[in-house]
Amino acid sequence: MSIHERVTPDKVAKGLGFLEAIKLTLKNRVFVTYLFMIFFLQLAINMMNLVLPYGVTVLGGFQKYYVGYFYIPLLIVSLITLPIYKSLSVRWGKKRVFMMSMLGLSIASIAASFIGWIPLSPLLTIIVIGGFVGIFLIPQFMMPNAFIADISDLDESITGYRREAIYFGVQGLIWKSAAGAAALLSGWVMDMFGYNPGHDLGVRLVYIISSVLLVIAALIRTRYRIKKH
Numbered sequence: 001m002s003i004h005e006r007v008t009p010d011k012v013a014k015g016l017g018f019l020e021a022i023k024l025t026l027k028n029r030v031f032v033t034y035l036f037m038i039f040f041l042q043l044a045i046n047m048m049n050l051v052l053p054y055g056v057t058v059l060g061g062f063q064k065y066y067v068g069y070f071y072i073p074l075l076i077v078s079l080i081t082l083p084i085y086k087s088l089s090v091r092w093g094k095k096r097v098f099m100m101s102m103l104g105l106s107i108a109s110i111a112a113s114f115i116g117w118i119p120l121s122p123l124l125t126i127i128v129i130g131g132f133v134g135i136f137l138i139p140q141f142m143m144p145n146a147f148i149a150d151i152s153d154l155d156e157s158i159t160g161y162r163r164e165a166i167y168f169g170v171q172g173l174i175w176k177s178a179a180g181a182a183a184l185l186s187g188w189v190m191d192m193f194g195y196n197p198g199h200d201l202g203v204r205l206v207y208i209i210s211s212v213l214l215v216i217a218a219l220i221r222t223r224y225r226i227k228k229h
Helices: 018-026 029-059 064-091 093-114 122-161 164-193 202-222
Strands: none
Touching: 018 029, 018 164, 029 064, 029 093, 029 122, 029 164, 029 202, 064 093, 064 122, 093 122, 093 202, 122 164, 164 202
């Protein structure tokens, strides 16, 4: 952290101007590190989601409605793992569980790049990958808000303000920026390297790039340090 000023608790957030609030927020090194992690994470997840129909139709050779064979096991497994992750977060800590989930999704993305190449039927491959993604997906929805709450607590201990709103707002901006960047990057890669049967390298590369981005996000996560994690 780079904020050293201590203020009395009787200071109220409404006395803090918008530009001053932004400046103070971006001085919070823990939060800035978290934003980089979230950007790469959301960039990867959005790319995986955008390329999924091509994974099913181009790599698997199925009609588009076969995407359901990916999402059904994903949803079932996610519901099963939800209570498990609540317990693991208490036992292992949010940091370890979140990193495990990112690395698990990275493996799933690499596996998806081999649809049609590995010695399993493409349909079975899609079903298995969907279930595998379901194992590791829940922390991506459960934990970011918990991290923001922890960052807000840390911020209050230093600045004297309760500023959850600005932290959630900046996080939302990063999510939307990552979604836009994912669409641009995925489209460019597929246009450059192909997204049609027999010329599908672009689709496979999007999955590989997503996997690399997830590993980068996990590595950045090691630099995000709050003791309660």
